[in-house]
Amino acid sequence: MNIDLEKIAKERGLRYFLISFVDLFGVARAKLVPARAIGEMVEEGAGFAGFAAWLDMTPAFPDMLAKPDPGSLIQLPWNREVGWLAADLWMEGKEVEQAPRNVLRRLIKEADGKGYRLRCGVEAEYFLISPDGKSIADSTDTQAKACYDQSALMRRYDVISQICDAMVELGWGPYQNDHEDANGQFEMNWDFDDALVTADRHAFFKYMVRSIAEHNGLRATFMPKPFANLTGNGCHAHVSLWKGDNNLFEDPAGELGVSQLGYHFMGGLLSHAQGLCALLNPSVNSYKRINAPRTSSGATWSPNTISYGGNNRTHMIRIPGPGRFEVRLADGAVNPYLLPAGLLAAGMDGIDSKKDPGKRIDIDMYAEGHTIRGAKKLPANLLDALRALEKDKTLRSKLGDAVTDAFLKLKHAEWDRYNGHLTNWERENYLDC
Numbered sequence: 001m002n003i004d005l006e007k008i009a010k011e012r013g014l015r016y017f018l019i020s021f022v023d024l025f026g027v028a029r030a031k032l033v034p035a036r037a038i039g040e041m042v043e044e045g046a047g048f049a050g051f052a053a054w055l056d057m058t059p060a061f062p063d064m065l066a067k068p069d070p071g072s073l074i075q076l077p078w079n080r081e082v083g084w085l086a087a088d089l090w091m092e093g094k095e096v097e098q099a100p101r102n103v104l105r106r107l108i109k110e111a112d113g114k115g116y117r118l119r120c121g122v123e124a125e126y127f128l129i130s131p132d133g134k135s136i137a138d139s140t141d142t143q144a145k146a147c148y149d150q151s152a153l154m155r156r157y158d159v160i161s162q163i164c165d166a167m168v169e170l171g172w173g174p175y176q177n178d179h180e181d182a183n184g185q186f187e188m189n190w191d192f193d194d195a196l197v198t199a200d201r202h203a204f205f206k207y208m209v210r211s212i213a214e215h216n217g218l219r220a221t222f223m224p225k226p227f228a229n230l231t232g233n234g235c236h237a238h239v240s241l242w243k244g245d246n247n248l249f250e251d252p253a254g255e256l257g258v259s260q261l262g263y264h265f266m267g268g269l270l271s272h273a274q275g276l277c278a279l280l281n282p283s284v285n286s287y288k289r290i291n292a293p294r295t296s297s298g299a300t301w302s303p304n305t306i307s308y309g310g311n312n313r314t315h316m317i318r319i320p321g322p323g324r325f326e327v328r329l330a331d332g333a334v335n336p337y338l339l340p341a342g343l344l345a346a347g348m349d350g351i352d353s354k355k356d357p358g359k360r361i362d363i364d365m366y367a368e369g370h371t372i373r374g375a376k377k378l379p380a381n382l383l384d385a386l387r388a389l390e391k392d393k394t395l396r397s398k399l400g401d402a403v404t405d406a407f408l409k410l411k412h413a414e415w416d417r418y419n420g421h422l423t424n425w426e427r428e429n430y431l432d433c
């Protein structure tokens with residue numbers, strides 16, 4: 001695609017470009033570049049010290065260059081002087097193999113070589129909280145069953161409508177906004193698209209929600225479980241594989257309208273679920289959302305077992321209708337690029353090795369899950385998930401050694417930092433032991 005950003009800057013009145021990338025921990029990093037220099041940046045890239053981001057580099061590494069993808073341009077709806085650009089990372093003439101967007105692009109290219117195009121949608125739930133982070137922002141939002149609470153939704157009309165208007169303007173096709181299950185929690189839905197388009201939008205959405213919340217004197221958090229008694233922030237992903245305009249997961253003759261290919265892809269997701277958890281639930285806090293005790297609303301809405309069902313939200317994978325399924329595993333800490341990359345890696349193995357997901361389970365897993373004999377559980381904590389990823393040689397071979405090694409190394413160090421932290425709970429329970 002030949003897009004002249006200098007020309008676009010003049011036409012649209014852009015004075016600056018934000019050249020942005022997401023590191024392995026999901027942190028968005030950027031340089032603000034004046035429009036006069038954008039041509040050079042597209043050619044050469046903006047320079048960064050790789051060690052300063054979570055990418056497993058040392059201070060001795062040479063310059064890392066972020067080359068913006070002109071096709072990803074988004075004019076900030078709340079500051080029209082600035083254009084946001086997703087960037088790909090390069091070093092000494094080679095792509096940085098462990099950079100999340102590069103990992104996803106490589107997996108998309110490999111799938112494309114086999115005639116498959118991953119399309120997905122994401123539901124990135126978030127809380128609106130006080131600027132100090134201590135409580136939800138709306139002290140009157142106290143219903144035990146807060147989901148779809150009309151009044152609580154409309155008390156946040158300013159924030160929600162600004163974000164939704166922005167998505168309309170950007171052409172994302174937003175179609176519904178709601179108050180979610182937890183007090184203070186919201187979800188906004190926009191159209192699914194090709195995996196890279198959705199990943200860029202997901203990265204931008206998080207930035208946009210935080211920015212617009214701040215402009216309204218609030219703070220937004222995607223943290224998986226910010227409040228112990230409330231439902232956590234999920235990031236459900238709806239997936240399907242396409243060939244051109246043909247949805248390959250759709251088959252009217254298939255069980256619940258899903259094709260054999262779709263079930264093989266799902267078989268891959270289920271068989272690699274424990275290792276995938278490290279990518280899809282990448283924080284210490286993530287495991288306080290999955291496997292959590294019942295919340296004050298009556299349900300966690302997050303999976304606790306590796307299972308799939310029909311239109312049933314108590315399973316890790318739900319088939320809401322023909323031609324797609326919803327992976328309910330990921331949470332708000334998930335990296336927008338490693339989410340589809342992980343799903344593609346596991347799903348393609350399912351197709352390559354014709355994995356059978358087994359029979360679907362039609363029970364309420366929260367109430368009756370214990371009746372399923374031999375049901376595989378999700379990892380109990382981040383360390384278990386990292387160890388599962390370490391053991392999963394197939395997932396490693398699909399994702400690539402560079403990203404697997406870098407991710408495991410940095411996340412083990414994070415686990416060690418957490419584990420070295422003495423909690424009040426321990427002192428309360430063990431001082432008199």
Ligand SMILES: [Mg+2]
Nearest residue numbers: 123125180187
């Ligand atoms: Mg939701």
